[in-house]
Each structure stands twice: as structure tokens, then as C-alpha cells.
Amino acid sequence: MEHTAIVWFRNDLRLHDNEAITEAVQKAQHIVPVYVFDERVFNGTTSFGFKKTDKFRAKFIIESVAKLRENLKKLGCDLVIRVGKPEVEVYKLAAEAKSSWVFCNRERTTEEVKVQDSLEKSLWKIGQEMRYVRGKMLFYTADLPFPVSQVPDTFTSFRKEIENTVKVRVPYAAPEKLLPLNDSINRGELPSIHDFGHEYVSLSHIENSKFQGGEDQALKQLDYYLFEQKLLGKYKETRNEMLGWDFSSKLSAWLAVGCISPKTVYYKIKEYEAKVEKNDSTYWLVFELMWRDFFRLMGKKYGDKIFLHSGMNGNHKPYKSNDKLFKMWATGETGIPLIDANMRQLISTGFMSNRGRQNVASFLVNDLKLNWVQGAEYFESLLIDYDPCSNYCNWNYIAGVGNDPREDRYFNIISQSKRYDAEGVYIKYWLPELKNLPTTFLHQPDLMSLNDQAAYNVFLGKTYPQAVFSSKHWSK
Numbered sequence: 001m002e003h004t005a006i007v008w009f010r011n012d013l014r015l016h017d018n019e020a021i022t023e024a025v026q027k028a029q030h031i032v033p034v035y036v037f038d039e040r041v042f043n044g045t046t047s048f049g050f051k052k053t054d055k056f057r058a059k060f061i062i063e064s065v066a067k068l069r070e071n072l073k074k075l076g077c078d079l080v081i082r083v084g085k086p087e088v089e090v091y092k093l094a095a096e097a098k099s100s101w102v103f104c105n106r107e108r109t110t111e112e113v114k115v116q117d118s119l120e121k122s123l124w125k126i127g128q129e130m131r132y133v134r135g136k137m138l139f140y141t142a143d144l145p146f147p148v149s150q151v152p153d154t155f156t157s158f159r160k161e162i163e164n165t166v167k168v169r170v171p172y173a174a175p176e177k178l179l180p181l182n183d184s185i186n187r188g189e190l191p192s193i194h195d196f197g198h199e200y201v202s203l204s205h206i207e208n209s210k211f212q213g214g215e216d217q218a219l220k221q222l223d224y225y226l227f228e229q230k231l232l233g234k235y236k237e238t239r240n241e242m243l244g245w246d247f248s249s250k251l252s253a254w255l256a257v258g259c260i261s262p263k264t265v266y267y268k269i270k271e272y273e274a275k276v277e278k279n280d281s282t283y284w285l286v287f288e289l290m291w292r293d294f295f296r297l298m299g300k301k302y303g304d305k306i307f308l309h310s311g312m313n314g315n316h317k318p319y320k321s322n323d324k325l326f327k328m329w330a331t332g333e334t335g336i337p338l339i340d341a342n343m344r345q346l347i348s349t350g351f352m353s354n355r356g357r358q359n360v361a362s363f364l365v366n367d368l369k370l371n372w373v374q375g376a377e378y379f380e381s382l383l384i385d386y387d388p389c390s391n392y393c394n395w396n397y398i399a400g401v402g403n404d405p406r407e408d409r410y411f412n413i414i415s416q417s418k419r420y421d422a423e424g425v426y427i428k429y430w431l432p433e434l435k436n437l438p439t440t441f442l443h444q445p446d447l448m449s450l451n452d453q454a455a456y457n458v459f460l461g462k463t464y465p466q467a468v469f470s471s472k473h474w475s476k
Contacts, residue, residue: 002028004032004097005030005031005099005103006032006094007024007031007102007103008036008103008104011256012105012135012258013064013257013258013259014068014215014261015068015174016173016219016261017264018135019105019135019172020131020133021175022172024101028100031077031179032097032185033072033079033080034081034082035068036083036085037196038115039083040111041053042058043197048378050382051381053196055350056201056351057386058196059198060211060212060257060350060384062192062213063212063213063214064213064214064257064259066213067213067214067217067259068215069081069190071215075175075177075178077178077181078180078187080181080187081189081190091122091123094126094128097182097185100129101130103131105132105133105134106133106134109389110303116130135258135261136262137262137292137293137296138266138293139162141297143166143167145161145165151298153312154403155290155294159294162290171261171267207345207349207350207384211250211350213254213259219260221251225250226268226271230276232276232285234281235248235249235281235284236280237281239355240353240355240420242342242355242356242421243429249285255292255385256385256386295389295393296389298389298393298403299388306392306393307373307392309371309401310401311401312401312402312403313401313403314401315400317399317400319369319370319371320369320370321371325368325370328465329343329360329368329375331343331344332347332431334465334467335445335446335460335464335467336467336468336469337417337431338359338413338417339363339413340430340431340465342356347382348430349384351383351384357394361375361395362411367473368468372395372396372399376391376395412474413474414443415474417443421443422439423439424437424439424443431464433458434464436458438456444471445460447471
């Protein structure tokens with residue numbers, strides 16, 4: 001008897017190192033790949049009313065799904081595309097195809113778990129089985145020296161226990177050929193960002209043009225960063241920069257939707273170390289992959305706590321609600337150049353450097369005293385590389401509600417601005433209205449007298465906002 005298996009693609013939009021399709025091919029003769037654009041994710045809103053998936057990530061995912069369909073066609077198959085609720089659409093497809101199993105990548109956060117649990121219950125009713133696989137982590141939980149419930153609460157302890165004792169498994173090869181889909185199965189149309197109520201994405205900034213979704217582009221970027229430009233060897237020195245494309249690997253967006261696997265990145269780093277050089281920088285990118293694993297394990301260990309204001313440690317920190325202040329932060333109109341430049345980059349491209357994210361988060365929580373959850377949801381909406389566990393756990397840390405041994409994650413914004421953008425190149429790119437300012441005033445425009453403002457044609461409160469805090473705020 002010939003078996004059919006559904007392969008439900010989620011945040012694993014690739015053919016290489018994809019355990020779901022690898023196991024499905026071993027079990028069944030006929031494979032029916034499917035991707036469902038969840039209407040709640042692409043049309044829904046967060047608790048604070050932000051779009052759950054804004055245009056940058058929507059565009060990136062659509063491109064990734066298009067490339068997945070293209071690559072499946074090269075193998076002789078195709079991708080079934082649906083828009084709706086995955087637990088409904090995948091069930092209908094399974095019933096239509098009379099499959100025996102649905103293979104998918106297991107997710108760990110609440111909304112995704114509810115979907116997979118609902119689908120599994122429906123499949124039981126028609127005698128079909130869900131087969132879960134793992135594909136988002138560098139390490140397998142089964143290989144860890146502790147159960148998830150006992151994962152160390154600090155990253156340093158976690159890292160020390162695993163980095164020299166747990167081996168990274170070898171990536172799976174992509175399938176070489178698949179049988180064609182039954183002609184009776186409707187393939188479905190690929191939606192556009194307009195179908196989700198978004199406008200055209202401008203390509204005026206380098207991030208907009210370089211962040212193109214899809215497995216091919218992910219592998220191309222990995223090769224570019226490691227072997228073509230040999231940028232990995234100086235990653236530790238450049239990772240705190242904020243402007244440009246080459247200061248970091250930029251792999252986070254492709255990792256977030258699974259266009260590339262952490263294991264693939266890891267083994268390419270090892271190849272780079274063997275062929276080019278091995279140093280602190282090459283280690284540091286593996287270090288970052290371990291952080292991703294750690295946050296995912298924290299999400300699994302603490303569940304919904306990572307999304308609550310009291311966070312992982314249950315610390316109910318006071319905060320104020322001020323829509324006007326939040327809007328100034330969100331739109332880059334605080335009058336603090338480093339904050340405004342980063343937030344304008346975010347709303348223009350869907351991306352922001354790690355250094356920038358820490359600064360704007362600290363400013364929202366520690367200076368403006370606003371609710372960190374609102375900031376985290378705003379990031380969830382806009383970030384092209386949004387990952388639930390990484391996003392919310394990082395905000396937990398900044399807000400002082402995570403398991404960070406350092407309770408004070410406060411960033412002095414002026415000091416950070418002078419240290420990481422000393423000449424103001426980043427600020428002037430995103431805030432061209434300040435292009436005439438010398439560095440004397442660029443980081444602290446409020447220090448200008450009226451004569452200074454006239455001399456440099458920058459008028460506070462008119463051509464650039466008055467600062468929500470004077471410079472004295474950071475010299476206490």
C-alpha cells in the first residue's frame with residue numbers, strides 16, 4: 001500500500017536540513033507540501049493594537065514561500081498554498097489527500113501550540129497522526145545534559161554545560177526528487193502584501209533591498225559573509241556597529257522563518273575556521289546561535305510568563321501609561337538622536353542592530369518608565385527577524401524581569417551614542433535634518449543656544465523635536 005504524507009511547513013521554509021520532509025520521504029511514497037498563511041497572524045493585531053505582522057515581515061515571508069514553491073517544483077513536486085486557519089486548512093487537505101501522517105516542526109509558544117494541538121485532535125478523528133520534528137535549534141533537546149525543566153536560568157551556566165560536551169548533529173541533505181502532486185489538488189495562489197492590507201515596500205535603503213526571503217538567498221548571504229567577503233573573522237569587532245550591511249551576518253531574518261538552519265550555519269562556520277581562520281570572532285557567531293537556543297528553552301520552560309509584564313521572575317515593576325510618550329518613542333520623535341535614528345530605521349526597514357535594540361528598549365523602560373510589553377509588541381509587529389522567544393526574552397532582560405544576574409540593564413543613551421556613533425554617521429543618515437550639526441551638538445542637540453540653532457539651521461521644536469529629557473537627565 002502506498003502511503004501519503006502531508007508536510008506542513010511553518011517556520012522551516014527550506015528543503016536543506018529539514019527533518020519534517022526528510023522523515024516524510026522515508027515513510028511515504030507521496031508527499032503533499034503545504035503552507036498556510038494564518039489569517040490571525042497576517043491580519044490580526046496584538047493586545048496593544050499593532051498589526052501582528054507588518055509589511056516588512058509579510059513581504060519577506062511571501063518571498064520565502066514563493067522560493068520554497070519554486071524549489072519544490074524543481075524536484076518534480078509543488079507547494080499547496082492556503083490562506084486561513086492552519087488547523088482547518090491542513091485538516092481539509094489531509095482528509096482530501098487521504099494521507100496517513102502530517103509532519104511538521106513543533107512550535108513552543110502559546111498561539112502556535114494551540115494551532116498544532118487543535119489540528120492534532122482533528123486528525124485523530126479521521127485516523128491520521130501528527131509527527132513532530134525539531135528544526136529551529138542548534139542543539140537537540142534530547143542531547144542536552146538536563147531536562148528542559150532544569151535548564152540553567154543564566155546563559156553563562158547554560159553555555160558552560162553544553163558548548164564542549166554536546167555535539168551539533170550533522171544537517172540533513174535536501175531531497176533530490178519528489179513525486180508530482182495529484183492533479184486533483186488545488187495548488188492555491190500565492191498572496192501579495194496588498195492582500196494583507198500593506199502598501200508597497202520601498203527599496204530605498206540597503207536593508208529593504210538586501211533582505212529578500214527564501215532559502216537560496218539565505219545560503220547566498222551565508223556564503224557572502226563567510227567566504228566571499230571573509231567578514232566573519234572580524235565579527236566581534238564590528239557587531240556593535242549600526243549602519244550598513246556588513247557589520248553583522250544579518251542571518252537573523254532567514255533563521256527566524258527557517259530559510260536556513262542553525263546547524264547549517266554552524267558547520268559553515270567550522271568550514272571557515274578550517275579553511276580561512278579561527279579566532280574570537282568565529283566563536284562569537286556560534287555564541288550567538290547558542291543564545292537563540294537558550295531563549296527558546298527559556299520560552300519552553302517558563303511558557304506564557306515571558307509575555308507577561310511580571311516576566312520570568314514574577315517581578316511586578318511599576319510603570320506608567322502615556323500614549324503620547326509611547327508614540328514619540330515609536331515614531332522616532334523623542335529629540336534624543338540615537339533613539340530617534342534607530343526607531344526611524346525600524347519603521348523604514350523592519351530592522352535595527354542589536355546595539356540599537358538594547359538602547360531603545362532601555363530608554364522606553366528605564367527612562368520613559370513605560371510598559372515593556374507594549375514595546376515588545378511593537379517590535380513583534382515591525383521586526384523582519386521577529387522570533388517570539390528571542391524578542392520577548394530580550395525584553396525581559398532589559399526590563400529586569402528575566403533571570404539576568406545583572407539586575408540593572410540601564411543604558412546611558414548619551415554615552416552609548418558617543419561611543420558607538422562617535423562621528424554621527426548613523427544619526428545623520430537616519431536624521432538628515434541634523435546633517436549640519438557638529439559632533440559637539442549632534443548627540444545632545446538640547447545643548448544648543450538659539451544662536452547655535454540659527455547657525456546650523458536646526459530649530460528645536462520645529463525642524464527637530466525638543467528632547468523629552470535634557471542632557472542633565474544622564475549626568476545625575
